[in-house]
Amino acid sequence: MASNDLLTVQHLSTTFETPAGSVKAVDDVSLSLKAGSTMGLVGESGSGKTVLSRSIMRLITAGGATTTGSVLYRGEELLTKSSKEMQALWGAEMAMVFQDPMTSLNPVVRIGRQMIEHVQHHLGLSKADAVDAAVSLLRSAQIPEAEARLQAYPHELSGGMRQRVCIAIALACGPNMLFADEPTTALDVTVQHQILNLLAEQQRERNMTMILVTHDLGVVAGRTDEIAVMYAGRIVEKAPTDTLFASMRHPYTEALLRAIPKIDDPKQTKLSAIIGRPPDLINPPSGCAFSPRCPYVQPKCREEAPTLTPGESAGHEFACWNPVGSPEAEQAWQQNLEGGLLQTLAAAGKATATEEGATPVPVAANEAAQ
């Protein structure tokens, strides 16, 4: 652990007890962030991105939830802090921006009053100073006619403007660490672009550390220093952003990237789909959680879960027995293909992937797709 790390998470796990069984939403996650850096947290729905972020911030409120492991922030353990101690950190040290701005805005209170109360409470400002602070925060979030907007109710603003207000509020007390949980998922591409630019600018100006949660590999590609890919509550691959895109090693990362339609591909391009769907966390598959869908799967994968292991390039780690590009992977792929394993056929475009499995493609169509 380097000393300039602002945040160090070790063996963090969060489990929810539910009537159907226990859900291990975050499973033995370790990561660290340097001050001023941005980490992208990617994964499909239910992979544990939100629970991980909220566990770090100690914002898990559900009953029946247990968090274990360690979260060191500036060298201080957060998991043992009292809720009062945590409250002193929220806003001032760490803040969060959510996907739906309405989760943090009160719909029946004018924007101005919400902001003014927030800065008064946290910064102990006089009313007049708080009004000034609110206006300048809205300005820094590039909200036009900031004074006038103070009078607006949240519903009177567009989705993008509401998200700007949330960012302004989150940044009000100058936090050093920002968790942005899918801050642009509900927004149009044009607005998403503006909001991501705004976040990047604010981060630079304030030398803030940021975790950017998203399911979109496109969003993290240009805007992060490092990426962690989550699957079924675990980090399956972690690397500096350039390294990850230049040489992804985990079969899930590869599959995820291949499954997205690319703007440069010609129309009607057949996507390389992944069979099945993300696993049920109450009864996860044995061994590697990706094994029922992985084109490189081998018997060992179903027996023993791989752990994060460093690769050749600095900072690159992945949890896989047959990492993409390795001789093992090549052999596994060939063997699975010959054995007619559906998940490999589907990845090779020789079968049509569905959630239930895959249906082999008729030969003619198959040849046309080659």
Place this chain on the structure above:
Amino acid sequence: MAGSGKAHLRDEALLRVEDLTVEFPIGRDRAVKAVSGISFDIAKGETLGLVGESGCGKSTTGRAILQLPAPTSGQVILDGTDLTSLEGPEMRKHRTNLQMIFQDPISSLNPRRAVGEVVAEPLNVWGPHDEDEQWKLVSEQLEAVGIDPDVARNKYPHEFSGGQCQRISIARALVMDPQLIICDEPVSALDVSVQAQILNMLKDLKDRYGLTLVFIAHDLAVVKNISDRVAVMYLGKMCEVSESNELYANPAHPYTRLLLESIPLPDPTADLDTTLQSEVELPSPLDPPSGCRFRTRCPFADEICEREEPQMRRVSGDHYVACHHPLIEPTETNVGLE
């Protein structure tokens, strides 16, 4: 765009929409101008993608084709029949030729009915009434979307995942063998992996049955992947219509370029800057700007853009744009059907 004009309409089309206008009155004398005089057409077997920012009128356009609600004015001509001229019972009969698939797959299926019945629903009115005959059609379509008919028959929609429910909705849409299917953000709520499965499946079904689709989505990469042609909408107007590959390679409308440049690419070396800056808010559809509706956000806007609404002009081949100062100079002016 935002313009009008019909230069882009073709002689042979399964569906031809002309001067479609949909307004929602609010209060005594105001109206949301959701769709304002747009024209487009779709050839048989073609997929038309409809893109544009939230609130630009994509869903309203899709619903207006089905006459839900009937448009304020304009024509919707399906295979020679103007649907806007039909009365109740006749329209209901024609509606079986048109099916719609929605974004939220789970809530768009009747939760109190078993999947077998849900998929058979459209048949109850106009299809065969014999139960065995119905089941034959239903099971065929369930199979086509990769759902085991015997397993699904007596299960309820909530017992299926979002992606499976979306496939069940597709089976229900297919069961009437419709002439046109309108897909309103059918994959927007799904995970990337399931989205890819469904996009591939839709492409297969298109090939197999020669389906004609309107595909509405806000994700431009998704739209390109599935569409033969794409129409870009802005604030109730049509900006640009083109064969898909051409549109993405050579956008002619400033708004299309802005959309394309805003897409986050899964490539860390990609340029994050846009050549077009647009921090300005979307104007209100209650009181849209005069002339070109995009002018308040357009860096090229000048006095003519404020004064005159641009008309559709051909840029090249099957590529049309409604802009006074397009990024590519049109080769012909106002050709076509005016």
